Amino acid sequence: xxxxxxxxxxxxxxxxxxxxxxxxxxxxxxxxxxxxxxxxxxxxxxxxxxxxxxxxxxxxxxxxxxxxxxxxxxxxxxxxxxxxxxxxxxxxxxxxxxxx
Amino acid sequence: xxxxxxxxxxxxxxxxxxxxxxxxxxxxxxxxxxxxxxxxxxxxxxxxxxxxxxxxxxxxxxxxxxxxxxxxxxxxxxxxxxxxxxxxxxxxxxxxxxxxxxxxxxxxxxxxxxxxxxxxxxxxxxxxxxxxxxxxxxxxxxxxxxxxxxxxxxxxxxxxxxxxxxxxxxxxxxxxxxxxxxxxxxxxxxxxxxxxxxxxxxxxxxxxxxxxxxxxxxxxxxxxxxxxxxxxxxxxxxxxxxxxxxxxxxxxxxxxxxxxxxxxxxxxxxxxxxxxxxxxxxxxxxxxxxxxxxxxxxxxxxxxxxxxxxxxxxxxxxxxxxxxxx
Numbered sequence: 001x002x003x004x005x006x007x008x009x010x011x012x013x014x015x016x017x018x019x020x021x022x023x024x025x026x027x028x029x030x031x032x033x034x035x036x037x038x039x040x041x042x043x044x045x046x047x048x049x050x051x052x053x054x055x056x057x058x059x060x061x062x063x064x065x066x067x068x069x070x071x072x073x074x075x076x077x078x079x080x081x082x083x084x085x086x087x088x089x090x091x092x093x094x095x096x097x098x099x100x
Numbered sequence: 101x102x103x104x105x106x107x108x109x110x111x112x113x114x115x116x117x118x119x120x121x122x123x124x125x126x127x128x129x130x131x132x133x134x135x136x137x138x139x140x141x142x143x144x145x146x147x148x149x150x151x152x153x154x155x156x157x158x159x160x161x162x163x164x165x166x167x168x169x170x171x172x173x174x175x176x177x178x179x180x181x182x183x184x185x186x187x188x189x190x191x192x193x194x195x196x197x198x199x200x201x202x203x204x205x206x207x208x209x210x211x212x213x214x215x216x217x218x219x220x221x222x223x224x225x226x227x228x229x230x231x232x233x234x235x236x237x238x239x240x241x242x243x244x245x246x247x248x249x250x251x252x253x254x255x256x257x258x259x260x261x262x263x264x265x266x267x268x269x270x271x272x273x274x275x276x277x278x279x280x281x282x283x284x285x286x287x288x289x290x291x292x293x294x295x296x297x298x299x300x301x302x303x304x305x306x307x308x309x310x311x312x313x314x315x316x317x318x319x320x321x322x323x324x325x326x327x328x329x330x331x332x333x334x335x336x337x338x339x340x341x342x343x344x345x346x347x348x349x350x351x352x353x354x355x356x357x358x359x360x361x362x363x364x365x366x367x368x369x370x371x372x373x374x375x376x377x378x379x380x381x382x383x384x385x386x387x388x389x390x391x392x393x394x395x396x397x398x399x400x401x402x403x404x405x406x407x408x409x410x411x412x413x414x415x416x417x418x419x420x421x422x423x424x425x426x
Contacts, residue, residue, distance in 0.1 A: 015205040015222055015229055018189045023214050038213025048209075056189075058229060061200075062117040064131065069190035 022049040106239025133282040169330030170271040181291035182379035200229040202251040216426030241277035244269035292374030302367035308348035
C-alpha cells in the first residue's frame with residue numbers, strides 16, 4: 001500500500017522534532033509570593049533560541065517513546081563526539097543528516 | 101442457557117503510529133492505550149456494496165455479489181488532559197498519536213522547566229502520519245490500519261472540553277474479544293475544565309464567552325484501486341480550519357464584530373484551558389479572519405455567533421493555528 005503522495009518525488013519529511021532551547025530563571029510574583037520561573041530567552045524577532053534540535057524519522061517515532069528518546073540521545077552524542085574530534089575518521093551515519 | 105452477553109457499554113482503543121502508510125504494527129494494551137471519553141461504535145462499510153442492477157422482466161431484485169473495498173469510519177472522543185509530568189522525547193502527550201494522524205507536526209521542547217509540545221499543521225503533500233488501531237467495542241476487537249483523522253474540539257459552556265477525531269481507516273478483521281486491561285497514559289490526571297480560558301481576540305480579553313468550537317475541516321478521501329482489493333487507502337486533501345465562538349454582544353467600542361466582518365479584519369486569537377503546569381492546553385491562531393456574524397440569544401441576553409477562518413501568515417505557510425501543551 002502506498003501513500004498517495006508517493007507520486008511526488010520529494011523526500012518524506014518527518015513530523016517530530018525534539019529540541020532544547022535557551023532559558024533563564026526570573027523571579028515572578030504569583031499569588032503574593034515571589035517564585036523562580038523558568039522562561040525562554042527570545043531573540044530580537046521574539047523567537048526562542050534553539051540550542052539543539054533532532055528530527056526523528058517516522059519509522060522510529062512509530063516504534064515508541066523509548067526508541068525516540070534513544071535516537072535523540074544517540075544523535076546528540078554523535079554530534080558532540082564529532083564536534084570534539086574534527087579529524088575523526090568515524091563513518092557518518094544517517095543521523096548526521098539531522099539539522100541542529 | 102443463554103450465550104455470554106456482549107456489552108454495549110464497554111470500550112477501549114489502542115493505537116500507535118505506522119512506520120509507513122498502511123504498514124500496520126503490533127499493538128500492546130500495556131503501552132498503546134488511548135483513553136476514550138465516549139463509546140465509539142465501529143461499523144464496516146464498503147466502497148462497493150455488491151448491489152446489482154435491477155433485473156429485466158421482473159419487479160423483483162437480484163442476489164448481490166460480495167462487497168468490495170472495506171473500510172471503517174468512526175469518531176473517537178477524548179477529554180483533553182496533559183501528561184501531568186514533564187514532556188520530553190519519551191514523555192509525549194496522551195493524544196500524541198491522534199494529533200499526529202490528524203496532520204500535525206510536533207515540536208517537543210525538552211529543556212527542564214520549559215517543557216512543552218507544539219502541534220502545527222503539517223505541510224504535506226507527503227509524510228502524513230497514519231496509525232494502526234485496535235478498537236474494542238460491543239464485545240469485539242476491530243483491527244484497523246492506515247488510519248487518518250480530522251480534528252474538532254468543542255467547549256460547550258463550563259465543563260470539560262471535548263476533542264473529536266473523525267477517523268477513517270482500512271478494515272483488517274473483527275473478532276470476539278473482551279476489553280483487556282489497557283494501560284492509559286496519564287490515566288489519573290484530571291482533565292482541566294473550561295473556566296478562565298483567557299480568550300483573547302484582536303487584543304480584547306474581556307468578552308463574555310458562552311462556547312467555542314474549532315474545526316480542522318481536513319479532507320480525507322478514499323483512493324479506489326481496482327487493481328488491488330478495491331480500496332487503496334485514503335488521500336489527504338485541503339484543510340480549512342475554522343473557529344466559532346458565541347459571546348455576549350459587546351459594545352461596539354469594545355469589539356465591533358460587524359465592522360470587522362465587513363472589512364475581513366485579521367486578528368490574533370488565543371485561549372487556554374487549564375492553569376497547572378503539564379496540564380495546560382493552549383490554542384492560538386495569529387491570523388483569524390471574521391467571516392460570519394450571526395445574532396443569537398441566551399435567554400434574554402443578546403449574543404453573537406462569530407465564525408472565523410484561520411489563515412496562514414503568508415501564502416504557503418502552515419501556521420494557521422497552534423496547539424501547545426505545557
